[in-house]
Amino acid sequence: MTLQITDAELLMQFRTTDRREESYTILIRRYQERLYWHIRRIVINHDDANDILQNVFIKVWKSLDGFREDSQLFTWLYRIATNESITFLNSKKKRFYLPIEDVTKELKNKLTTSGNFSESKTELKLQEAILNLPEKQRIVFNLRYYDEMPYEEMSRVLGTSEGALKASFHHAVKKVEKFLLAD
Amino acid sequence: MENRNDILNELKQLSLFLAERKKENLFIVPENYFSSVEHNVMEKIYAESVSAELKNSSLKEIKKQEVFDVPYGYFERLPNEILQKTSRKKSQSILEGVNEYFQYSFRLTHLLAATPMLAVMILAILVLTKPADVIENDSAIAQVSNEEISNYLSENISSLDESSIVAQMDDNSISKLTSGIEQEANEYDELLIDATQVTIDDIQNL
Structure with a gap:
């Protein structure tokens, strides 16, 4: 109650x-x-x-x-x-x-070595693709794709304009799709 | 504000592959993890608030707590014990004062009382030890009574030179004289000892 x-x-x-x-x-x-x-x-x-x-x-x-x-x-x-x-x-x-690349590398390494992950290979591939994104784009992609957050709300969370967020998400989607379809 | 469909439509336009893909969760969390979060968070909050309280509070704000223990009823007995000790000290100091007074007065009395006696004795010694011819020739002295000599000496005691008196005495006379003085001193000492045994009541009744 x-x-x-x-x-x-x-x-x-x-x-x-x-x-x-x-x-x-x-x-x-x-x-x-x-x-x-x-x-x-x-x-x-x-x-x-x-x-x-x-x-x-x-x-x-x-x-x-x-x-x-x-x-x-x-x-x-x-x-x-x-x-x-x-x-x-x-x-x-x-x-x-560490340069940002090494942090991304470390995060990717965690994906494969840590025990707290499922064995879904497609999902692992998607996470690798997301980890290749720049930090801000990665956060925007996660908030939009997984949390389904409206731009208006995301703008308040990240302190960025809705237009910039839209552009950021579009770039991120294209990069992820490219990575997944590459193999 | 956008709804869920708006978001999905946007994704479809950008990437049909991603929009049609089933979302799975790659990440796994330990079993019952979410049921422990609130407890862990509240525990940390409590620990931090206690630590912050201690940091911000000065010593005067910390609750004072006596860590030492005293025997049962100590503070109830303490005033009486102090009073008893102070009254005993007071009576002792009074006795000491009385003692000093008596010692001083007895010495003075002793000296004053001994002076005429000493004078008489010295005179007697002088007369008795004087050669017979001297006594005969000193007829003026022979006619003076002992009482008159004693009075004279009492009045002029300050002008008498002790060393010249003693020089006129032989060892035997001095010994007799000092033993007499010692005997008197002993009597006074006994008196003093009696005085130190005076009780508080006796003093208060003085």
Whole structure:
């Protein structure tokens, strides 16, 4: 029953009652899977995705009182999750002095060596194709193809114009198709 | 805002291959992973808030808790114990004061009392030890009574030179004199000892 309350009601409950933890637990349950998959597609590895997801929820807990509701809660959560994931990848590059190509290589390597992946060869091929995309294009492709996110909402998440996002998605689709049909 | 069909139509226009392809999930998550996320997150939030509280709070804000233990009823007994000790010290200091007073006054009294006696004794020694011819020739002194000599000496004691008096005495006379003084001193000492045994009540009744 509590899961049926709207985001606005949940926020109100979080801010005005002594049931903050209860409200927040509902919020986690409501968004954890979608956020997890979004993060996982960016960082590939489950342990990294798990760490980032937890950090996202901790950050949200700290900032939820100040959330102005200009955008939907869902959009705001996606934006934090995207930023955290990109920060994670950037820190990896800085820590190991890796060029972006090597990070992509490492992510591809994780796809094939880590145990947390299905044995679907077509899906593996698609993931390899997506990993060949530049970072921003990769995120746009994932949000549009897997999460089926409207450009308007994606614009709020990524802070990019709808037109730029459309162009980015078109380029990404063409590159992926080319990679898949190459063999 | 676009709906799901709009998004699918766009994909069909861009790549029919991708639009018709069945979406599978390549990624696998550990079993029951999603049921543990909320617990792990809340645990971390709690740990961080406690740590932040400790960081932000100064020492005065931390709840003071005494880590040392005292014997049962210690603080109830403490005032009486202190009062007892202070009153005992007070009585001791009073006794010491009394003792000092008596010592000083006894010494003074002793000296004052001994002075005429000393004078008489010195005179007696001088007279007795004087050769007979001297005594005979010193008829003026012979006519003076002991009482008059004692009075004279008492009045003029300050002008008497002790060393010249002692020089007139032989060893035997000095020994007799000092033993007399020692005996008197012992008597006074006994008095002093009695005085130190005075109780607080005795002093208060003084």
